[in-house]
Amino acid sequence: MTDISAKINQIDEIVTSFDESKFEYLLDEIQGNILKSHGRNHAIHLFLKFTCDEVTAKQWISNFTHKYVTSALAQAEETKLYRQNKDVPGKIFANFFLTQAGYVYLGYENDLFPEGKSFQKGMKHPDIQKELGDDVNQWEQGFKNEIHALVLLASDKITGPRSKEAKLLERKNQNLLRKQPALLTYKAEKIKQQLNGIAEIVHEEIGYVLRNSGTGAETEHFGFRDGVSQPLFFKRDIDKEREHSDFSKWDPRAPLSLVLHKDPLGKKGESYGSFLVYRKLEQNVKAWEEDIKNLAEKLKGSEPADPDLAGAYTMGRFHDGTPVVLQKTPSHKEPEENNFNYIDDLQGFKCPFQSHARKVNPRGDIEKLIPSGASLEKEKMNRIVRRGINYGHLPSEKPEKDAGLLFMCFQANLENQFNLMQNKWVKNSNFVKEKTGTDVVIGVEKRDEQGKDVKETYKWPTKWGESEQTEVDFVHWVTMKGGEYFFAPSMSFLKSFAPDPCCDIVFRGVPKEEIQAAHNMISELRNYQQRNWSIGLNGDTLQPDKFLAFFNQRNLSFKFYLLNQFPLGDSSAYDENIAKLNQYIEDIRNQEIEASEYKIAELEEYRELDWSILSKTDTFKPDRFVSFFGERELPFKFVVDSGNILLNDESSYEENIRTLKHYISSLNQ
Template sequence: MALEFLKRIFNPNKVEIELNEIQALILRSRPIPYFGTVAIIEIKDAVAARQMLQKLLPIVSSAEDWHKNEGASVTLTFTYKGLEKIGVPKESLETFPESFKEGMADRSRFLYDIGVNDPKNWERVFKRSHIHIAAAIIANNEEAWKSKLEEFRSKLADNRGIEVILSHNFSVSEEVKNVFGFRDGISNPEIEGSGIEVPPGFDRPLKAGEFILGYPGEAGTIKPFPQPEVLGKNGSFMVFRKYQSQVAEFNQFVKENSSSPEEGELLAAKMVGRWRSGAPLVLAPEKDDEKLGDDLQKNNDFSFKDDEYGKKCPFSSHIRRMNPRDSKSFVLEDERLHRIIRRSVTFGDIVPPDITKNDGKERGQYFIGISANAMGTLEFLQKQWANDGNAQNLGTEKDPVIGVQDKDALFSAPADPFIKRYRGLQTYNIVKGGEYCFIPSISALKWISELP
């Protein structure tokens, strides 16, 4: 845990945004380890929902002490239908982006949610139009999580105007690995003005307006945000997607395309772009380096400029597609404009590499991505970088980890003397549901709770 704090140094003299108004999830790192609960709430009565919100307000966490990253935090977000249901005036609702108004399921054509990811195949709770509030309780220890969860539930007790339609607990140990056994959540952009002091070797922070509404972005201008100002400023947008991971199928593909466990580990690393420890292939191209993977100062301090031909880290690997850094072969404008803060959480047990039969258990990830333009960013990443090979001159190749694979899907890994090509990939992370959410500021939550 100490290494995480070495990376994120707080300097109060560099604070230029209203930390006490911003919800903690936007700035606070996901703890190591973490324990938490995701809850989805349906509003049945607006007055009762506003009363609930008034009770919850004292326990909603601001980002004022984001750098301490201790105890438990509570986050509240609203879907467009949720804002509508709780009584936000029509003139304010009209100031929200059209993609947010439509919702994730109706934007499937922009997300490349087709085939197994088509919304018609989603879990029943996500097919309904009754997802109004998405809440999260996340803590760095089990005791704090249980205590805060009990306090959260007590605020909802005996309120017949709301219904919790989904509640899912999750936890991850100090290793912070996903169900595939890979270290997770290594690379995230930082926000200028938050007080962050970035060590040498890390990307410079992005302008606050790229992630928080009401501030200048990278272009130097303040983008339009929901009105009145008390509702929109210091808020943000969040994308929320539930994935079911097909780990046994992933393991089977690796086994079928390798002649030894060592060769299999290299192929798996080539698909992800990192070894299971978190060590990037660019810095450890031949074998895993656990010391490097554990070093949070060094495991993200790299670029692709010295791997011009992709022989260390393939162009189609997951991390190279999702954050191309300075890949010369990419057809793109500024990759910094497509960054998203990830606060994703894993649920279910890790499946060892030798397990190749699906046991049918629920395991995967709740993808949580935050940006002032979260809807547009996710739609770009999904449709262009994850599922379109043209940006990397790779034809029909998809992201091997999150792509929606076609029949006879291909993954290629440049090598000497020839490119290695592997066929028969499946969709290894299947979308089971999701929604677009608005993260109101602390003052906006109070404003909503006091609507007439």
Template structure:
């Protein structure tokens, strides 16, 4: 019999579950959306409070909801059976915060971890977050959530129907809905012969560089990488143990779950676009369209279609390379050290800077991201390739519902935000002996009020003799709410309190 540690030590092959009883048990007890994103374009996220409920009543509610949650195995089977193998019907997930576990009283133990026990709002000094009083007034300032219900489907009407059924049922349980956050994935068509791709409201492809720990996904990715220049210089393969842990309240030997971060991030699109234009003028004088695109890519690290800045050669590729590293850009001449994707996925920079034997330090904090955009969809051009709201871009009430799974909040999300995104020395100034200036904070998600830490060094590496310039880029992403949760095993959800 394979134990859980052995299953989590190598990428999981869900198709092998047909003949492997232990693997089948694991996948049937794990919630959906962890091993692989649910892939649905529409979602609703209900945040609940159990205030005033007795532990037995909370347990009864959890059991009832658990009976309707989707397992990882069911998700993968449905995706496989229904072309295009992404949108295979409804997905329902259920998460508990530390407050939710405490509300269960003697029926459950609290998952480990100081950050989880404290909750996200209490970790604002660690993260550099704004105080709760600056979060959204509706819902997020009224109380701390005990639970989160995630509903997802291909069609908005199906999500709404599911949502109305659950709202009606909750009315008789004693639980109260604090806030409902609807998600709608925006898409752009970057290539006439390719499918539209998911983008965030600034217009950039989102979620391209994901860690893969499902064998079938890895096989497909490696086929694509084989056609890239340089191939798999940066491997997408990760152990499931980086994202999945044993459920301390599980009812089977293979019961597992994952720590889950939810953050509502409002995007000031108009401000961001204006800052991109100002940066292009400061760098290039009267910028061409290509130079304007490059200025934005120097902030993000990729062009809007996902092409990595470090690989840009002026040509539009048929497929976006993703096996790249920064090995041939040690001084940040092609892709600035402060660029968002270099800050949050350094791809060997740490190993090179500190002369480490492997890439473990670069890879260990990587999370399995499962975000979706929120707010009114931005209008598109007739061919779906460009946003059509220049001068009218949203400044409030739209952005990204950032969600991610990990085995440790402290070693995953909190480390990434504190030691990478918010750290003005990361990554180009890790070795003081190199004598380099500070990098500055992540211009997209870095959180600091220090003007000097928002000043970044830019160099047009495509222009011979170009002189570096230090320019500021303000923060246009603002936290409006969020919490830490745990995604329990289904065996726990369906039997707690019995």
């Protein structure tokens, strides 16, 4: 096996299951969303404080992981199917993260924690508050509580084959983004119920991905393209980037050591996790836009005011992602330009040093502008992997509060990555030059000790690319409302407190009939047990009997017990086989409930969109709904409205949903 520790520290392209299976054993140990974004448009974040004993908490963690947490390998396989336009099973994407307090609650000593003083202190600690420039008094109450764990749940609107169509509708009508998918709501409520007696949900956040209605590109509340210039780990992503970049000015590749940290509690040699920084950043959209207009007016000179350029000065990019260092107008081209650095703008005449993009990613400024500054390669190891998502009111509503970004980022080392970036770069007025000012977007808290809005005086290019500068004040309209440090443990650690459920259920026929057949087989086994009869082979002919045949047909392991002509096994085989069948019944029941819940969510969203449930209305061939109900011998009501023909009405959605809910209830009896 490849020496994974050495491989992780190589600055190299990492080949994954997107192309071949060389690193599947590593991806199977890492949670998804770390090396590549989960890609869902909607998310719910549940912040937990355990209230039960540590053993019960550990069992819940493992059961939750087995059922929901998505490994990087599973994510890669789902992405591959999606890329090939194949039907991807509708599933909830989930992550599970622990805080230092969470590890303590579960009974672990300090020497078993993931290394890092920031993680062990937590984001509320006075030292960390000072280092990051935070003010816990401005935090929401939920974040002030002790937090042990974070559950991230994510989903898209439709669980079936029309997911792409539903995403397009959301893109065109952003009001749809505020409404959570039925599947996500359904599962979140179910998980909350399961947490009763296990943990208190001390805080909850609901997120959604803002997208440009035309291009589909991710944006944030101030209207700028988001998620650009990420470190790339996968060969497929690197090859895609090479289609429009030769990496001559900026190489986006990153080693796995940028983001992966050895999990000291992992059960395998490939056990790695990652540190997660979570920060709720409230954005005052109305005030921000007013300040941008004011800045544009003061810089206009003899030319008309240019709010687009003024905004680009603050962010470092235009709204469409065009770097302001390259040109003074947006390009409106896709994809955005990322092959650039600041070598031709070392005076900040095109892109001000205080602009957000330049502050958090200097692209060689440190080496060029700071005496004995770090090399570009070393500077690049301070990067983070961003995974944020929006929350609250839509930007079109011009919110002043209760809207913004749920900022999340992964890294291998908090001190050398996010903390350094925030402390040494973002809030340092003298980075990378004296009296530059803090990051104009996120540099300091919104209010000072007297509760007044903080204004900073910055020097801005009066004209793009020229040396003349104009001093204009700007208010920081982003407020940190709370956050915490987490660690994303390895899959083997999370799964280690409870056995894996059966995943390979093989049978043909109606599920409820199969459950009954297994119950009948259990009754037969108990009858044989009372009579002390052989099982597995007929005692006279030594031919396979009905028990062995039943187990073999379903790929279930079987224990023999034979006494007649020669001994085989012992009497414990009865109970072991009965236990296997009981687990088999439970697995079928869980699988059926899961599948039915997904189908209910799909039906609810089809009803909301007034979509037909039969098939494409031009063919009238049975669709997934018809086959799903038919395979379970459940009655089904069609809904078809093609304009030329109407078959039943919207009440059919509700009848089908009721049928599935009744089916779920019958499985639980």
